[in-house]
Amino acid sequence: MYKIGVIGDRESILGFKAVGLDVFPIDDPEEAKKTLKRIAKEDFAIIYITEQIYQYMMDLVDEYVDSRLPAIIPIPGKDGTLGIGMTSVKKSVERAVGADILFGGDN
């Protein structure tokens, strides 16, 4: 049985608690990195991270890209999307094909 975690600033992720996810309210990127490292070892299958924090910890997230679990997924925070999620989709296309042949131009 796996759990789902959400990392982000308190206001953005409060609601996720109501639908039954484990929330980790965090404001400091360093703190977030530590938390991510810690919970990635536990039985979390999916970890959502708000883009506002995600942008500071991409290097850490990249370490988990090739492992099967956990899936670390950026979601928009309360201040709206920063386009990081889309960038990561693009990045995987670039990695696979060698060039962005799908979403070139339209972002």
Next chain:
Amino acid sequence: MERLNVNPTRMMLTTLKKRLATSVRGHKLLKDKRDELMKEFLDLARANKEVRDEVEKQLASVYSSFSVASAVMSAEVLEEALMFPKQGVQLEVGNQNVMSVNVPVFDFKTTADDPTDIYPYGYANTSGELDMAISDLSRAFPLMLQLAAKEKEAQMLAAELERTRRRVNALEYVKIPQLEMTIKYIRMKLDENERGNQTRLMKVKDMILEQSIKERREADERAFQESVNPGEMAKIKRETAVEEETFQLPPA
């Protein structure tokens, strides 16, 4: 393209030929795998983009409801209202094999008894926007799971695709030309040896032939001399003995 550093022997040629055949076959198979992966991946990436757009749109509306709720309610009350969630989520992770890549499949179960009654608070001292936000969020949640599954699958396929692409290219542009080059080199070397051998044999044969003709002539000469002048025989015999001793093969 540099050839492999091997000894030009027949055995090596056989080994390399086998390796070339394997490489060509592997190249073809990997190429097929790459094409199929590419097809899967591009579909997936498109779907991934759509799901992400949708999730971001829905979350935006959830957040706007939330911010209204947090504006009309005090932070403490809001926190208190959401402190003990009624609903839990249990996630099962399955396995799906996509082109020999094991991708996770997420399947979730909610633990709330009644899916319409997920609000972990009384309605008396909370605002209606909070209800909206939470019901929106619980509706967006399956989509978020789908997003997670798709995105992970896309990442893993991308990694596999990258690996396969590299392998195909390495075989196509390095390994196979290298093997072909080496095989050609060994073939040429062996042919050259063969020709060298042939020439040497012909040369030796010529020399042996020449010598036997010479011997035959001398024997004829002796026989002739003997028949003409039997007394000279012993002298001629001595001469030929000296000749045979000093006779040497000319350098080949």
